[in-house]
Amino acid sequence: MADLKAAAREAWLYTLPLIEIATTRTRVLGLGQQMNVFTHVRRLADHRHRAVTTPNNDTYYSTAQVDLSHGPVTISLPPSGDRYLSLALMDAYTNNFCILGTRTTGPDGGVFKLVGPNDAAEGANVIRSPTNHVWALARVLVDGPHDAEAAQSVQAGISMQGPAAPPPPAQAARSAHWSDYFASACALMGVNPPPPTDRALLSRIAPLGLEEGFDPARFSPAEVAEIEAGIAEARKDARKSGLGGNSFIDGWSYPEPTLGNFGQDYDYRAAVALSGLAALPPVEAVYMRAEGNLPGGLYDGTKNWRLHFGADRLIPVNSFWSLSLYEATDDGQYFFAENPLGRFAIGDRTEGLTYNDDGSLDIWIGHEDPGEAKRSNWLPAPAAPFALFMRAYLPKPELLVGRYRLPPITEA
Numbered sequence: 001m002a003d004l005k006a007a008a009r010e011a012w013l014y015t016l017p018l019i020e021i022a023t024t025r026t027r028v029l030g031l032g033q034q035m036n037v038f039t040h041v042r043r044l045a046d047h048r049h050r051a052v053t054t055p056n057n058d059t060y061y062s063t064a065q066v067d068l069s070h071g072p073v074t075i076s077l078p079p080s081g082d083r084y085l086s087l088a089l090m091d092a093y094t095n096n097f098c099i100l101g102t103r104t105t106g107p108d109g110g111v112f113k114l115v116g117p118n119d120a121a122e123g124a125n126v127i128r129s130p131t132n133h134v135w136a137l138a139r140v141l142v143d144g145p146h147d148a149e150a151a152q153s154v155q156a157g158i159s160m161q162g163p164a165a166p167p168p169p170a171q172a173a174r175s176a177h178w179s180d181y182f183a184s185a186c187a188l189m190g191v192n193p194p195p196p197t198d199r200a201l202l203s204r205i206a207p208l209g210l211e212e213g214f215d216p217a218r219f220s221p222a223e224v225a226e227i228e229a230g231i232a233e234a235r236k237d238a239r240k241s242g243l244g245g246n247s248f249i250d251g252w253s254y255p256e257p258t259l260g261n262f263g264q265d266y267d268y269r270a271a272v273a274l275s276g277l278a279a280l281p282p283v284e285a286v287y288m289r290a291e292g293n294l295p296g297g298l299y300d301g302t303k304n305w306r307l308h309f310g311a312d313r314l315i316p317v318n319s320f321w322s323l324s325l326y327e328a329t330d331d332g333q334y335f336f337a338e339n340p341l342g343r344f345a346i347g348d349r350t351e352g353l354t355y356n357d358d359g360s361l362d363i364w365i366g367h368e369d370p371g372e373a374k375r376s377n378w379l380p381a382p383a384a385p386f387a388l389f390m391r392a393y394l395p396k397p398e399l400l401v402g403r404y405r406l407p408p409i410t411e412a
Helices: 002-030 145-156 178-191 196-204 221-238 265-273
Strands: 038-039 059-067 073-077 086-092 096-101 108-117 126-128 134-141 160-161 283-292 305-308 319-326 334-336 345-347 361-364 377-378 387-393 410-412
Touching: 002 059, 002 134, 002 178, 002 221, 002 265, 038 145, 059 145, 073 086, 073 096, 096 319, 134 145, 178 221, 221 265, 319 377, 345 377
Parallel strands: 108 126, 361 377
Antiparallel strands: 038 059, 059 134, 073 108, 073 160, 086 096, 086 134, 283 387, 305 361, 305 410, 319 334, 319 345, 319 387
């Protein structure tokens, strides 16, 4: 029975990304989105945006849920010029198997053919997905309110053409009873078979029978107790880390190299699916989380905080950086908090951002208005615990390899 407990823990963590993407798909289809068609969100995420954890407030999102079992689809990207654009193609296990856009395909756009794992394909610009289900998520940079119309024009050029696909059946959520959860996981694995490189794990979780057809009735009450114990352990483990793990340097955590394309790092993949679903790999964007002074990596919103950059220590990026503030939910997810400025992130493109005379930069974080002289650099916080995440898009090598580190956040 000890093996069954261990198998249940591993299986729950292994399949959590499948369940989280399926939950997201069910949610957006319920709002009217169609399969194999891009939906463009033509406003920046704010405190009302609760569809996906840790959204950014810098880019417009365009999203498509894709089912390649009915045949290939064609993706068109518009010219984006100097504007940051990325289109992440994620398999059913949340791996970014391809990213199109500024860094990889350049500023001129293009047409690409996305095919399923078993389809024949010829010609240029063919992209093969490891799974039939794909989540396509585009990010288009918005450089302030004055730039909204131009950004929306670029966004409108992101399109998909392909066969119509019916919506997949709704699946159980991560909070579901263990039997419903694993039944859904079994169905999703049937449509999206695991890669051969996962065979070692699959052999360890084989006692659950997820590959041959899950039957909860086969387990005795004692075995059910072991399964439930394994899942309880998995739920705790999934919340132990996230985008940056648990190691902190000067009060900041940095992403694992496997972020966004996880290989066999299944526990980390599960933690990211819970707290940072759809995260990009570090080469595209480096996500850093501040340590906080409270349990769970949160900050005390009744205190005032300062982030100071020396003139020669600004974040090295080829695109942009921003610091986002979130309130935390009880189940380990993060969303923007309503505030008087309607400011949910602050960064190098924030209108009115003021640098000190020596070229250094101070960002003031807290619930209380810091006053007129500091307001342009104020990131408002709720009078409650909050989390801070830094994003650095198209990081320069010194950030990627660890030669650059963020300065600590201190009490003001």
